[in-house]
Amino acid sequence: MERSIQEVAKAAGTTSRTLRHYDRIGLVAPSRIGSNGYRYYDDRALVRLQRVLLLRGLGLGLEVIAQVLAAQDRNGPKSASPEKAEVSILTAHLELLRQERNRVDAQIGAVERTILALRHNAKQSEHDNTEKEDLMSQHMFEGFDHTQYREEVEARWGEDAYASSDGWWRSLGAAGQAEWQAKLAVLNADWIAAAERGEDPESTAAQDLAERHIAWLRATPGTPAATPGGDLASYVLGLGDMYVSDERFGANYGGITGASFVRDALAVYVNRNLRR
Numbered sequence: 001m002e003r004s005i006q007e008v009a010k011a012a013g014t015t016s017r018t019l020r021h022y023d024r025i026g027l028v029a030p031s032r033i034g035s036n037g038y039r040y041y042d043d044r045a046l047v048r049l050q051r052v053l054l055l056r057g058l059g060l061g062l063e064v065i066a067q068v069l070a071a072q073d074r075n076g077p078k079s080a081s082p083e084k085a086e087v088s089i090l091t092a093h094l095e096l097l098r099q100e101r102n103r104v105d106a107q108i109g110a111v112e113r114t115i116l117a118l119r120h121n122a123k124q125s126e127h128d129n130t131e132k133e134d135l136m137s138q139h140m141f142e143g144f145d146h147t148q149y150r151e152e153v154e155a156r157w158g159e160d161a162y163a164s165s166d167g168w169w170r171s172l173g174a175a176g177q178a179e180w181q182a183k184l185a186v187l188n189a190d191w192i193a194a195a196e197r198g199e200d201p202e203s204t205a206a207q208d209l210a211e212r213h214i215a216w217l218r219a220t221p222g223t224p225a226a227t228p229g230g231d232l233a234s235y236v237l238g239l240g241d242m243y244v245s246d247e248r249f250g251a252n253y254g255g256i257t258g259a260s261f262v263r264d265a266l267a268v269y270v271n272r273n274l275r276r
Contacts, residue, residue: 002040192254201264210269233274
C-alpha cells in the first residue's frame, strides 16, 4: 500500500515541502514518483520517515541524522531481511526513547516535589511557622544531572578518568550526545538480537559485535580502553563480568542471558586478538 505525500505529511504532522526537502537531501525517498510528479510512500519509506522524526525529536540536526541513519544501516544485521533489519533498528530507537522517558519522568517528579514543597512553605509563612521543607532534600535536581555516577566512576577508574570523560561528554553538546546515544542504542540492540537468535559467542556475528563494542570503548575518552598503554584485555574482561553481575548494565542487553552472551563473546575476542 502506498500513501500520497499529502496523506503522509498530515499523518506525520509535517508538510509536503518538508518531505520534498528530505527527499532532496537523501533522508527519506518516496517509493515512487507518479507520472503526475506526485510522490508516493510505501511501508518501508514510512518507517524511514519515522526514524528521521524520532531523531529530530531528540534534537538532532538533519546532517547528524543522516550520519546516524547511515551508521545504523551500515551496522545493522547484514543477512536479515529488510523487515528484520528495520525491527533491529527501531528496537534501538525504542530503547533510546525509554531512556529519554525515564529521564523526563525523573525531571517531572523533581518539579512536582518542588511545587509541593513551595506550596507547603508558602502556607507555613502565612502562619509564621518556621517548619519549612528543605528543597534540596526533595531530590530537586533528580533527572537533571549526568554526573550522578561520578563517585562510582572515580572509585573504579580514578578521578582523571571521570574528568576526561566528563569534559568530552560536555564538549559534544546536545546534538552530539544524542548522536552518541543513538549509536550506542543500535549496538546494544544488535547484541540483544544476536543473543535472541542463539548465536554462539565464537560465531562470526558475535565476534563482529565484540569488535564493534571494543571500538566503541576505545572511542570513549576516560575509559581505560582509550588510555594509551592501558591493560585493554583485563579491562574488557572486567567489563564483561560487570555486565552480568550488575543488573543496571545487564538491562542494556536484555537481562542476564543477553549480558552473559556479551561477556562470553568479549572474552573470546580478547583471547583471540588481545592476548598474543
